[in-house]
Amino acid sequence: MKTLVWVEHDNASVKDATLAAVTAASKLGEVHLLVAGKGCAGVADEAAKIAGVGKVHLADDAAYEHALAENVAPLIVELMSHHDAFIAPATSHGKNIAPRVAALLDVMQISDILSVESEDTFTRPTYAGNAIATVQSKDAKKVITVRGTAFDKAATSGGSGSVEAVSSTGEAGTSRFVGAEIVKLERPELTSAKIIVSGGRALKDAETFQSTIYPLADKLGAAVGASRAAVDAGYAPNDYQVGQTGKIVAPEVYVAVGISGAIQHLAGMKDSKTIIAINKDEDAPIFQVADIGLVGDLFKIVPELTEKL
Amino acid sequence: MKLLVPIKRVIDYNVKPRVKADGSGVDLANVKMSMNPFDEIAVEEALRLREKGVASEVVVVSIGPAKAQETLRTGLAMGADRAILIQTDDEVEPLGVAKLLAKVQEEEQAGLIILGKQAIDDDSNQTGQMLAALLGRPQGTFASKVEVSGDAVAVTREVDGGLETVSLTLPAIVTTDLRLNEPRYASLPNIMKAKSKPLATKTPADYGVDVSPRLATLKVVEPPKRSAGVKVADVDELVAKLKAMGVAA
Numbered sequence: 165m166k167t168l169v170w171v172e173h174d175n176a177s178v179k180d181a182t183l184a185a186v187t188a189a190s191k192l193g194e195v196h197l198l199v200a201g202k203g204c205a206g207v208a209d210e211a212a213k214i215a216g217v218g219k220v221h222l223a224d225d226a227a228y229e230h231a232l233a234e235n236v237a238p239l240i241v242e243l244m245s246h247h248d249a250f251i252a253p254a255t256s257h258g259k260n261i262a263p264r265v266a267a268l269l270d271v272m273q274i275s276d277i278l279s280v281e282s283e284d285t286f287t288r289p290t291y292a293g294n295a296i297a298t299v300q301s302k303d304a305k306k307v308i309t310v311r312g313t314a315f316d317k318a319a320t321s322g323g324s325g326s327v328e329a330v331s332s333t334g335e336a337g338t339s340r341f342v343g344a345e346i347v348k349l350e351r352p353e354l355t356s357a358k359i360i361v362s363g364g365r366a367l368k369d370a371e372t373f374q375s376t377i378y379p380l381a382d383k384l385g386a387a388v389g390a391s392r393a394a395v396d397a398g399y400a401p402n403d404y405q406v407g408q409t410g411k412i413v414a415p416e417v418y419v420a421v422g423i424s425g426a427i428q429h430l431a432g433m434k435d436s437k438t439i440i441a442i443n444k445d446e447d448a449p450i451f452q453v454a455d456i457g458l459v460g461d462l463f464k465i466v467p468e469l470t471e472k473l
Numbered sequence: 474m475k476l477l478v479p480i481k482r483v484i485d486y487n488v489k490p491r492v493k494a495d496g497s498g499v500d501l502a503n504v505k506m507s508m509n510p511f512d513e514i515a516v517e518e519a520l521r522l523r524e525k526g527v528a529s530e531v532v533v534v535s536i537g538p539a540k541a542q543e544t545l546r547t548g549l550a551m552g553a554d555r556a557i558l559i560q561t562d563d564e565v566e567p568l569g570v571a572k573l574l575a576k577v578q579e580e581e582q583a584g585l586i587i588l589g590k591q592a593i594d595d596d597s598n599q600t601g602q603m604l605a606a607l608l609g610r611p612q613g614t615f616a617s618k619v620e621v622s623g624d625a626v627a628v629t630r631e632v633d634g635g636l637e638t639v640s641l642t643l644p645a646i647v648t649t650d651l652r653l654n655e656p657r658y659a660s661l662p663n664i665m666k667a668k669s670k671p672l673a674t675k676t677p678a679d680y681g682v683d684v685s686p687r688l689a690t691l692k693v694v695e696p697p698k699r700s701a702g703v704k705v706a707d708v709d710e711l712v713a714k715l716k717a718m719g720v721a722a
Contacts, residue, residue, distance in 0.1 A: 232639065233602065234611050256632040260614045263567070263602035272568045272687035275597045285691065290596050291490040295499050298691040338645075339611035342627060344637035353634045359720060384720060403631070403652055408486055408593060410651060417720050427489045434699070438718065440711070446704075455702035458711050468708045473721045 165193035170252035173207045181253035183317035188310045191280040202229035212325035225332035234336035237264040249306040271303035278314040292408040292431035313414035357387030359417045365393035366422025373399040383473045407432035425450030474584035476519040476528045480512040482544040483594040496692040511589025513656040514649040520552045527621045549667035550659030556672040569684030571603035576680040590648040601648035611641035617652040
């Protein structure tokens with residue numbers, strides 16, 4: 165199978181999420197990449213060095229600068245006339261673009277895959293990760309998004325792909341990029357962070373939440389998350405919420421501080437590689453999923469931990 | 474301008490889904506069902522646009538079993554004007570749903586279609602994008618702010634690392650993210666009033682859409698249980714573990 169992988173980038177460098185998608189694609193056969201953007205020839209050169217990459221399609225045009233789905237989808241559909249599968253990382257770009265491509269190709273997308281079982285069979289989480297479905301696609305072409313934390317990252321060197329320019333399909337003319345507030349966060353972004361420190365209702369109030377959780381997060385270079393209870397109580401803004409109705413995360417390390425571990429919350433973080441729980445209640449459900457647990461008063465433990473790191 | 478809001482009846486988000494022992498799926502018998510939380514946000518946004526005078530009518534539509542009527546009545550009780558049920562007992566995939574909604578849009582000619590960003594049962598996050606593709610219209614996914622002015626809608630989107638704003642020419646498709654609004658509760662009088670609001674019932678065949686599934690679900694299993702962890706006695710031991718994992722220097 166020939167697979168086309170969407171390269172996630174910021175017109176300057178390849179984003180990590182792409183590397184996991186390349187690994188997933190390599191399980192299907194030949195891997196081609198698509199670098200679409202404006203002034204992104206450097207990105208294509210970088211992408212060509214990714215291990216296992218055959219060809220890099222470079223679409224350099226103002227229409228692709230902001231990865232607007234309306235402009236990018238027709239380009240991908242055109243390239244799909246000589247590819248068997250399209251794979252995008254399950255990032256906000258990938259999730260925005262891939263289903264549009266799938267519908268234009270009249271195929272069902274397979275979202276957020278966890279594994280490749282065979283050329284047409286994949287596993288994916290449903291019900292917020294409470295059920296893992298094995299699905300087989302009957303469509304001639306596959307459109308897939310890949311959960312980044314479920315696949316190893318392909319090496320960024322050792323590849324020798326060839327870069328080939330493809331012509332632009334132009335502006336669709338129905339959408340326009342206005343602006344972005346890509347805030348240079350002091351901390352990593354929640355869904356892509358390697359480490360997350362998350363606080364729950366036990367943090368008492370917003371000030372305590374900030375003075376307890378933030379220093380530890382900064383020490384670890386971690387993103388800050390919160391349980392729904394903490395968000396509902398106003399300790400943290402709601403885009404911090406980890407859970408079934410919030411963000412679903414799967415970092416390398418998830419530190420749950422003062423979080424009991426309700427189903428709602430576990431659904432959002434139980435695919436984390438290592439879970440560390442700090443809670444004074446040793447019967448809290450969070451300890452059933454935690455790899456490392458520490459029972460005790462978080463107001464003593466967390467400052468001590470921050471101090472000793 | 475008319476607003477179209479597709480809504481889905483799903484397992485209530487507070488319920489822990491149980492995987493059936495035979496691996497055929499999730500047990501939905503006698504389980505509490507509700508409107509998908511992201512769809513409540515979509516209905517709320519539509520109602521606010523109507524209250525601002527931007528929209529004149531809010532139509533809710535659902536595809537599913539007869540019981541999806543209850544979900545539509547909830548939408549009507551929140552304040553929607555009328556409802557359409559496309560009744561089927563088969564499970565319809567996002568592509569099929571998008572095709573049916575495209576047909577509904579042909580009839581309704583809504584200026585804006587607002588959907589939830591994903592349903593909490595299949596977690597696909599596809600229908601809105603697919604509908605936009607089939608209609609050849611622009612999409613504003615994961616919206617945290619929606620502002621209609623003239624023949625365009627400015628949508629602020631939640632993207633990895635921040636927010637971005639796009640301007641879309643109407644008609645357009647918007648999918649809601651959690652931050653967009655706080656949905657209202659239906660009051661008892663409004664629940665009573667909703668019972669007499671119009672609800673049209675159709676079938677996929679009425680629209681001539683083939684909704685047969687493209688994906689076969691071979692099996693559904695519980696996620697692997699996490700192996701039991703260890704409890705550490707104090708902070709020093711925790712720090713040592715973190716260092717061993719390479720998390721701390």
